[in-house]
Amino acid sequence: MSILSIKNLHAEVDGKEILKGIDLEIGAGEIHAIMGPNGSGKSTLSYTLAGREGYKVTKGEVRYQGKDLLEMLPEERAQAGVFLAFQYPVEIPGVPTVTFLKQAMNSVRKARGEKQLDAFEFKKLMDARLKELNIVNDMVRRALNTGFSGGEKKRMEVLQMALLEPTLAILDETDSGLDIDALKTVADGVNALRGADRSMLVITHYQRLLDYIVPDHVHVLFEGRIVRSGDKSLALELEEKGYTDITGAAA
């Protein structure tokens, strides 16, 4: 069953067209990787799917679980199970991480008509996830992402993903700014969340991440279009030959 279906998606930022006709189908439980050089439109794609203001769709359609995704508000998309792991997770000073997590969790549950969790129920759930992901308790007591190291921030994204249990997770350059140990930790966290009812769109510049989060499909994004698609071997080919070769061949 198709979870995400993108057809001929065009989007612009500040009047400049960045996405120039993207087609992509993601089935349930599939992991797709999007690779591309800087400026190819990778982050624009993730923000457009998440519904960020300023990312204007000019043509095409996106259906999520059969519904028109573009009609939905950003928070509605999140509540419906679209999760974006940020390339640069945002610091919110003064807001304890645990407060933020509980509010996010309950906002999503409320929208889904589920019971709100009280402080105790939430803590129990959070502690379980923290343990699974090997995150120290101290982190959730600090202000959200404030003063966190690069690795901590990315692990916090994974923790949020684990709590919100999305149907579609978009990982925007999750590997950026991580050393190899931190990358492994984060990848382990992501892999633990793989499942038949969870699709992922892994956006990355480097093949390295895909050694740890192994995709079912790989797409190459270049100048706002997907110029090649293949299986995981395409990532290795890219690594070997570089973007110029591949994109040059496609042009």
Add this chain to the structure above:
Amino acid sequence: MAIAQETIESVGQATDKYKYGFITEIEMDRAPKGLSEDTIRFISAKKEEPEWLLEWRLKAYRHWLTMKEPTWARVGYPPIDYQDSYYYSAPKSDADRPKSLDEIDPKLLETYEKLGIPLKEQEVLAGVRNVAIDAVFDSVSVATTFKDRLEKDGVIFCSISEAVKKHPELVKKYIGSVVPYSDNFFATLNSAVFTDGSFCYIPKGVRCPMELSTYFRINASETGQFERTLIIADEGSYVSYLEGCTAPQRDENQLHAAVVELVALDDAEIKYSTVQNWYPGDEEGVGGIYNFVTKRGVCEKRAKISWTQVETGSAITWKYPSCILKGDDSVGEFFSIAITNNRQQADTGTKMLHIGKNTRSRIIAKGISAGKSQSTYRGQVRINAMAEGANNYTKCDNLLIVDQCRVHPLPYIESKNRSARVEHEATTSKISDDQLFYCLQRGIPQEDALTLIVNGFCREVLQELPMEFAVEAQKLVGISLEGSVG
């Protein structure tokens, strides 16, 4: 980057949703309109005051006649016609004071219920929550609870009128001792016509067994409200006092000129917390409360005074809770959150006067501005020549929700002692789209996201509030920014 257009538009509509806009109909017993020596004699007679107090009022009034309304604050408003106001009004039942809440006008109780502070429930819950309420309804206290409990410890907590009758020596000794009758235009006016307020005395070495709380509420149409509060913490004592207020919606601008005096004797500590949520007027600022308040405390040796305020209401706020650090090793603190929206104007801050040796003060001021509001932080730190080893730390942060609002940080620092240490930090930032989008992407609706971010920004101050008040204040931040999603 621009914030969502809906936010800009709907933050502007926030006051449409002013929750506490209702007026209770209760028969009034009021003084004739206008201000004169006769009005003052009427008030004094109504309250059966002793001669010395009447004389003090008249002295203030005569002095007031020679004064000019101050214009230095960064606020603008049409001239106030002081002859077009009533200076005294009391619920009719005043002559026959209710002995219990059951005897209180049900309409009044209803009003409190609308505000979410049902007195009945408060009284029932008293044993658990330990909060005593001296409810000020218009100008006269009509219900005072938990007095017995306090009396056991020798704590006096009553209306100032009652204190004048029962404890005249204390009132006479301390009234005007911190804010003299000639202090400033509005304080002098208050001295002449104050109608009621709270009085509190904590005896030597006593730690007040509960947090003291007064809910102020203006109710009579066109009635200026002139509260007078006097708190005396005797040597080595401690008290935490909470003041919170809301007001019903109305068309006429209303003047409120309160005076609060705190006296912390040697080794005493007073914690004074305020949540102010008076009607701010409509989007154009019409009909809101004018809030000109003088609050000041004096610290004797090793004493400490902490002011914490959350200011979200009023069309105009003019307020500088201050500390006179007279005794050696005394400490003054000021924690403030000021939220302005639409056409609201706030000129607020503090004064820390270091007189004694090794006196310390700390100022944390947070301003949040939306709409076309104006917000000024005005702070003065003055270190006198004798204040050897004095120390001040000031942090002043401003958060802008939209571009049209204005903030003006005006810190004045004056040090006459070379051993003094003064630190000042200030920041101004705009609420970030990144933060808002991050919250939205986690499923948190925009309005809640704004509240969350603003509460985070204010956290340093919110955590200074007593627990129950902190919860209320956080809700108030949400209410003040309500309607921010289109």
